[in-house]
Amino acid sequence: MAGLISRVALGDRLAFARLYTHTSPKLFGVCLRILRDRTDAEEALQEIYIRVWQRAKSFGRAAGTANSWLVTIARNHAIDLIRARKRPTEDIDDRTDIADESVPNPETAMAWKDEGRRIDECMGRLPSAQSRAVKQAYVEGLSYVELAELFSVPLSTIRMWLRRGLLKLRECMESHG
Amino acid sequence: MADESELRPGEMDDALAAEYVLGVLPHDERALIEKRIGSDAAFAARVATWQAHFSAFDPDYAEVSPPAAVFDRIERRLFGAPAPARTAFSLWGSLAFWRGLAAASLAASLFIFFRPDGAIFQSQAPVLVAELAATTGHMGLVASYDPADGEMRIVPIAAASDNPKSLEVWLIAEDGRPQSIGLVDTADKGLIRISDPMRQRIHQGVSFAVSLEPQGGSPTGQPTGPVLASGTLRSL
Structure with missing residues (x-):
């Protein structure tokens, strides 16, 4: 995957097409999960791959793997979009539909699992509500406002509480080297 | 909104x-x-560290x-619509045709099929074709290779002509090492005569790249200039 991105950085359109084939189901999954709307997710996916094409040169300087670089571009764009919206429309039924349509792909599923799982141990040391909030915020792109509603606490309380969890997490990750 | 007084500056940035x-x-x-990420490298490093941690999710x-x-x-937003044919040269017209058609499917967009005389290919003769997609957006090349007579043709799709440099074609073998096939002679319709030993190595699945080199070709035997295009050979 990293090799493909390097070729994309050289402007190789065939490599770009191949990169899209291999990675677009994952990045589309990111868009759907965070934006919760199919049309918005398709629009976002276009924008994301245009950025991938434009920013491929900076991949070498970025930390982390090719997969996390791609997901970061997708998440940042999707979260920017949803924060710019006034209020996301929560629709449980839509989300079930999306899950049903997901395509299991053993080959690529493996590729997305090669990130270290050290964080799991540190997450396990947090109070369960705190680790759940951290993970849900990341995966679903929840805002502080949504988290405050979810946990039925004031906005300032949720922020202080989550920050404490994040700093504990950092301490744990650093102590593992 | 949070009570931030209890956090030290480093903790504050990290949070x-x-x-x-x-x-x-x-x-x-x-x-x-x-x-701030764009202007504060230390802060950008903190962001990158968290990104690496959370990518586990x-x-x-x-x-x-x-x-x-x-x-x-x-593709349409990045590369625009297929370039319209601006010349009587029949190949260019058929290329535009195939490119237009290719928009219909991803697989087809990777490869184009034509015969050197511009007719749509009807199979049988084993001509191998690679579209060398331009990396700069200024030009593209099509390579066709006929094993029967060992002739390779490199045809510019939209040549940037006033360039005193040479285009050198490289065969990228399975081991990833480029080997020079020759220079593109634009005066001779892009014909490159492939040497016998090299003919053995040209088969489906090998890749080609074209680099911009000083006039007369790479002085080192390896690509020295930017790679303008690359593509993989497929049988028609």
Whole structure:
């Protein structure tokens, strides 16, 4: 995957097409999960791959793997979009539909699992509500406002509480080297 | 909004970086942080560290195949519509035709099929063709190779002519090492005569690249200039 991105950085359109084939189901999954709307997710996916094409040169300087670089571009764009919206429309039924349509792909599923799982141990040391909030915020792109509603606490309380969890997490990750 | 007095400055930055990566912040705060990432390397490093940590959650995202039309729209936005034929040279016309057709499917967009005389290919003769997609957007090349007479033709799709440099064609073998096939002689319709030993090595699946070299070719025997185009050979 990293090799493909390097070729994309050289402007190789065939490599770009191949990169899209291999990675677009994952990045589309990111868009759907965070934006919760199919049309918005398709629009976002276009924008994301245009950025991938434009920013491929900076991949070498970025930390982390090719997969996390791609997901970061997708998440940042999707979260920017949803924060710019006034209020996301929560629709449980839509989300079930999306899950049903997901395509299991053993080959690529493996590729997305090669990130270290050290964080799991540190997450396990947090109070369960705190680790759940951290993970849900990341995966679903929840805002502080949504988290405050979810946990039925004031906005300032949720922020202080989550920050404490994040700093504990950092301490744990650093102590593992 | 939080009581921030209890955090030390380093902790404060780290918490902010984590909040940014999680995505919990409101839009205006995100925008401020994005600016800071561009100008504050130490802060950008904190963000990168959190990104690496949290990427462990990425497997939670289910894979969902997007509709095929999305990639067509991406290509159209990045590369524009297929270039219209501006010449009587029949190959160029057929190329534009195939490129237009290729928009219909991803697989077809990777390869084009034609015979050197410009007619649509009807199979039988084993002519091998690679479209060498331009990396700069200024030009593209098509390579066709006929094993029967060992002739390779490199045809510019849209040549940037006033360049005193040479285009050198490289065969990229399975081991990834480029070997020079020769220079593109634009005066001779892009014909490159392939040497006998090299003929053995040209088969389906090998890749070609074209690099921009000093006039007369690479002085080192390896590509020295930018790679303008690359592509993989497929049988028609």
